[in-house]
Every structure is written in structure tokens, then in C-alpha cells.
Amino acid sequence: MHKEEVMKKYAAEFFGTFWLVLGGCGSAVLSAAFPNVGIGLLGVSLAFGLTVLTMAFAIGHISGCHLNPAVSIGLWAGGRFPAKEIIPYSIAQVVGGIAAGGILYLIASGKPGFDVAAGFASNGYGAHSPGGYGLVAALTSEVVMTAMFLLVILGATDTRAPQGLAPIAIGLCLTLIHLISIPVTNTSVNPARSTGVAVFVGDWAIGQLWLFWIAPIVGALLGAAIYRFIGNEQK
Numbered sequence: 001m002h003k004e005e006v007m008k009k010y011a012a013e014f015f016g017t018f019w020l021v022l023g024g025c026g027s028a029v030l031s032a033a034f035p036n037v038g039i040g041l042l043g044v045s046l047a048f049g050l051t052v053l054t055m056a057f058a059i060g061h062i063s064g065c066h067l068n069p070a071v072s073i074g075l076w077a078g079g080r081f082p083a084k085e086i087i088p089y090s091i092a093q094v095v096g097g098i099a100a101g102g103i104l105y106l107i108a109s110g111k112p113g114f115d116v117a118a119g120f121a122s123n124g125y126g127a128h129s130p131g132g133y134g135l136v137a138a139l140t141s142e143v144v145m146t147a148m149f150l151l152v153i154l155g156a157t158d159t160r161a162p163q164g165l166a167p168i169a170i171g172l173c174l175t176l177i178h179l180i181s182i183p184v185t186n187t188s189v190n191p192a193r194s195t196g197v198a199v200f201v202g203d204w205a206i207g208q209l210w211l212f213w214i215a216p217i218v219g220a221l222l223g224a225a226i227y228r229f230i231g232n233e234q235k
Contacts, residue, residue, distance in 0.1 A: 097196025150223025
């Protein structure tokens with residue numbers, strides 16, 4: 001593959017993850033509790049799903065539209081992605097997430113009284129969980145939700161699945177994941193999404209960021225293993 005084509009893949013992952021963090025976290029920070037007409041948890045959940053759905057159609061044919069280091073690792077474990085691409089893809093995704101966090105910070109800080117310490121859509125557990133859920137609950141939620149996400153991704157993109165509909169299944173799956181788990185951790189299932197806003201909050205958000213790297217990766221590996229077991233064709 002030509003170097004230019006490779007760089008286009010990384011750029012696609014950058015902009016795709018930028019859109020995911022700006023659209024998903026932006027809806028949470030700017031719109032979720034907007035006076036009287038806030039979109040609430042349902043709206044935020046839809047926003048995350050819509051970012052993936054729209055980008056899957058826009059860049060899926062360029063980079064595969066991973067937008068998530070855990071997804072890249074899960075696709076590798078599922079036999080769909082080369083190991084040598086995991087690190088460059090992950091770098092592009094994390095940088096895209098941080099760039100989106102910067103744009104969101106610039107917009108959100110334009111409102112009087114803005115305080116990044118309020119959370120800035122960061123993921124957390126214990127005192128920083130929206131519902132006060134502890135470490136074990138947060139860890140379990142992130143592992144299981146990411147595992148199911150990878151199961152859907154691998155199944156929807158299988159050559160035996162209905163062609164052209166994978167973005168819809170994957171986007172709706174991410175919406176469902178958020179509907180379930182926003183109260184627990186603010187929902188990560190994506191280390192790039194978590195990092196993209198945590199770096200602007202600092203303090204506790206950075207201190208708890210380890211969970212939102214480890215749990216999604218473990219979950220992705222688990223989801224890939226499950227799909228390899230149930231999805232492989234009999235020889």
C-alpha cells in the first residue's frame with residue numbers, strides 16, 4: 001500500500017474519532033441538561049450512536065471506521081486487522097479525541113460559569129460515577145459492554161451478514177450501550193473517548209483513566225473470543 005493511502009487511513013481515523021468525541025461528549029456537555037429542553041440521557045445515547053453510524057458510512061471504506069483503540073485490538077483478535085496497524089491507529093484515534101476535547105472546551109468555556117471540574121463528560125467511578133457506582137461495578141460494566149460491542153461489530157461486518165447494514169447495527173448498539181451504562185461510568189467502551197476529555201479535566205479524571213483503557217481492551221478481547229467461537233464456520 002502506498003504511503004499516501006496509509007496516511008489517509010490514519011487521517012480518517014483522526015477525523016472519525018474527532019466526530020465521535022465532539023458529537024457524543026459535546027451533546028453531554030452542551031445539551032444534556034440545557035434549561036427546559038435538555039436532551040437528557042436518551043439524547044446523549046443517540047448522539048454517540050449517530051456519530052458512529054454517520055462516520056461508518058463516511059469513512060468505513062477508507063479506514064474501516066474503528067474510532068476506538070479497543071475496537072482495533074478486538075478486530076485484530078478476531079482475525080480482521082493486522083497487528084502492525086494497532087499502534088498507529090490508536091495514536092490517530094487518541095489525538096483525534098483530544099482535538100475534539102479541545103474544540104469542545106473552547107465552545108463550552110464561552111458560557112459564563114463554565115467549570116471543567118464539573119466533569120466535562122469524563123468517565124469515572126465511585127464519587128465520579130453519575131450514579132455513585134463503585135470500582136467493581138464500573139469495571140464489570142465496561143468489560144461486558146465492550147465485549148458485546150465487539151460481538152456486534154464482528155457479526156455485523158461478517159461476509160455472511162446482510163451487506164451494507166453494518167453501520168446501522170453498530171451505531172444502534174453503541175446507543176443501547178449508553179442507555180444501559182451512562183449512570184454507571186458515563187460510558188466509555190473507548191479509551192480514545194475517555195482520554196479526549198480527561199486531559200482537560202486532569203486531577204481525578206486522569207487518575208481514573210486507567211480503568212477506561214484496561215476494561216475496554218479486556219472486553220474487546222473477550223468479545224472477539226466469543227465471536228470466534230460462535231461465528232466461525234464449520235469446516
